Amino acid sequence: MIRSDGRANDQLRSVEFEIGFVENPTGSALIRMGKTVVLCTATFEETVPGFLRGTGRGWLTAEYSMLPGSTDTRNQREAAKGKVSGRTQEIQRLVGRSLRAVVDMEVLGERCFYIDCDVLQADGGTRTAAITGGYVALASACQRLLDLKYLKQNPLRDSIAAISVGIFGGEALLDLPYEEDSRAEVDMNIVQTGSGRLVEVQGTGEGGTFDRDELNQMLDLGQKGIAELTELQKSALRG
DSSP: OOOTTOOOTTOOOOEEEEETSSSSSSEEEEEEETTEEEEEEEEEESOOOGGGTTTTOOEEEEEEEEOTTSSSSOOOOHHHHTSOOHHHHHHHHHHHHHHHTTBOHHHHOSOEEEEEEEEEEOSSOHHHHHHHHHHHHHHHHHHHHHHTTSOSSOOBOSOEEEEEEEEETTEEEESOOHHHHTTOSEEEEEEEETTSOEEEEEEEESSSOOOHHHHHHHHHHHHHHHHHHHHHHHHHHHO
8 A cells, every 4th residue: 555645554654752842831842743743731730639638649630632723624612612522531531541551659749740732733643642742741841850859759650652553445554644544444542651561452443343463463553653652752851
């Protein structure tokens, strides 16, 4: 198969991180994956939700939104609608779960990280870019807090990244842009730690079904892509 952008089936789109894109949050990172662009920020607060007070444990939560100009037709702000859509709730819970998987809440103590992921431009894979960029913003924030002596120990015990895979035109593909994702027979998102532990696998037969061999192909593609993303995260954080 010849993909629209000329990539091989197992090739990531171009990936760039810009750490410190905005200065006010504790940490921030702009991630570009192909034409998808997401601004991720990490804000640190010396407080936790009520259910964790007195436990000595910290917390991390995430919010996700697509800005009005992120797609070719204007998205109405959800604040104007008066409610958050089911899709948005699903994605921000996924981002929060994924990042909490690599945070030692006891080391963090009764403190909280708020991860905000705003999609500036969408071309497929926005939730996986939010997780991948969200980790870079979080790691940047943790390093800043260590440098400032607000934290005595890094609460991050691993890295985390995510990627989309799918079956399109009968072939397994890595990192689908919208043109492929919107017409794929099978759509899957994979979240994995830098050490290779799976956190979440979301797979759906959108326009067809898939067998065990195809599932294994997609998992292999996803793990290859995440290994590459992990190295790119490390390089960006080293500066």
